[in-house]
Amino acid sequence: MKKTGILLSTLLLAASLLTACGAKQEAAPAANGAAAEQTKVKVGVTAGPHEEILNKVKEVAKAQGLEVEVVVFNDYVQPNQALDKGNLDANSFQTIPFLDKFNEDHKTKIVEVAKGVTFPMGLYSTKHKKVEEIPEGGVVGIQNDPTNRARALLLYQAAGLIKLKDGVGNKATPLDIVENPKKLEFKELEAAFLARSLNNVEAASINTNFAMEAGYNPKKDSIFSETSDSPYVNIIAAKEENKDNPAIKKLAEIYRSEELKKFIDEHFQGAVLPSW
Known part of the structure; x- marks a missing residue:
């Protein structure tokens, strides 16, 4: 009986050691995987x-x-x-x-x-070849998100169509227009829709990616554009x-x-x- 008890204890100990070794071997790949470089x-x-x-x-x-x-x-x-x-x-x-x-x-x-x-953001029109041709009281499109809207208004100002309050910069809204000699009406639309809405406005400010997506060449088709030093x-x-x-x-x-x-x-x- 003693011999049988000793043998059983030995077998249990060996099994325990094998299980422990096995657990360590299984854990190793997980650790290596966590450290692997993202590809x-x-x-x-x-x-x-x-x-x-x-x-x-x-x-x-x-x-x-x-x-x-x-x-x-x-x-x-x-x-x-x-x-x-x-x-x-x-x-x-x-x-x-x-x-x-x-x-x-x-x-x-x-x-x-x-x-x-x-x-470079540009002004586009299917009705006019020059900014000067935009008529008095004309409806023009601008982006409705705050950053692009301000950028568009600065573009209209650079084109000589409006003047904004001093210092408004990237926070400009149509309420900041202090001079609008042609009495233009600014229609706000989602940036992606402006290129598709050109037939309904006299002109619109359009981001280059959406202009190109609509088939316009920003260099050839815009009637006014930001310069290469745009911020x-x-x-x-x-x-x-x-x-x-x-x-x-x-x-x-x-x-x-x-x-x-x-x-x-x-x-x-x-x-x-x-x-x-």
Whole structure:
């Protein structure tokens, strides 16, 4: 009986040791997996040039071991909402003034990772070839989101059509117009709809990505445009806690490479300007 008890104890001890060893071996891959470098990023863009640029980034990144999934949106709100909720790793569609306003309004912490390209906003018309031809009392279109609305009003001012209160800058609204010699009526629409509404207005301010999506060439078809030194540079953005993610840093590095700069220059022929 003693021998049987000793043998049973020995077998139980051995089984216990094997189980313990097995548990350690199973835990090791999980630890290694947690430390593995991220090799895929999901990036939100608006349809049009941003989408085309990111598809080129995707192509270049694949050869460097980074998989880029491009998610396309048709407005300026959803890309930041999706990023804040963790459904995206980064996005590329907005200027710093727009992001600052979004963070303020939605209590989010989305930050700039890198500067990308500049899309000069322009005035477009299917009825007139020159700004001077816009008639008195004409209805003109502007964007209804605060940042682009202010940018549009500054563009109308630069075109000599209105004058704004001194110092209003990026916070300008139609209420800040102090001179309107042609008594223009400003109609606010979503940025994506302005290009489709040109037949219903005398002119409209249109963001380059939406103008190109509608088939307009910003360099040839706009009747007035921002200059190349526009402060409205588009950025690659991420949540604050994720801005130093190596995969996102690599995404930005590829975006700002000479290969992408050449692609942008050749593909858009001056309608989109690399800002690096």
